[in-house]
Amino acid sequence: GLAFNFLLHMNYGTELFLYTPFWTYLLIFFVALAFANHSSKKWFQAVLMVFVLTLMINNFWFIFVILRGLAPFYAAA
Numbered sequence: 001g002l003a004f005n006f007l008l009h010m011n012y013g014t015e016l017f018l019y020t021p022f023w024t025y026l027l028i029f030f031v032a033l034a035f036a037n038h039s040s041k042k043w044f045q046a047v048l049m050v051f052v053l054t055l056m057i058n059n060f061w062f063i064f065v066i067l068r069g070l071a072p073f074y075a076a077a
Contacts, residue, residue, distance in 0.1 A: 038044040 035044070
């Protein structure tokens with residue numbers, strides 16, 4: 001898998017996140033294992049909540065930017 005991703009990267013571009021869907025779940029799994037002993041602590045839950053909310057705001061903004069960029073093409077139709 002890593003060699004395949006490397007070949008895609010060398011041939012089609014430098015965007016690192018284009019080829020990550022096949023191993024992203026492993027990264028999440030290992031991070032979850034690393035922090036499993038902190039899962040019952042309130043401060044850790046608060047930090048995770050802030051992190052998730054920040055990700056949600058970022059993703060909503062990203063979708064807004066995409067829709068704003070596509071708006072001129074839909075206005076012409």
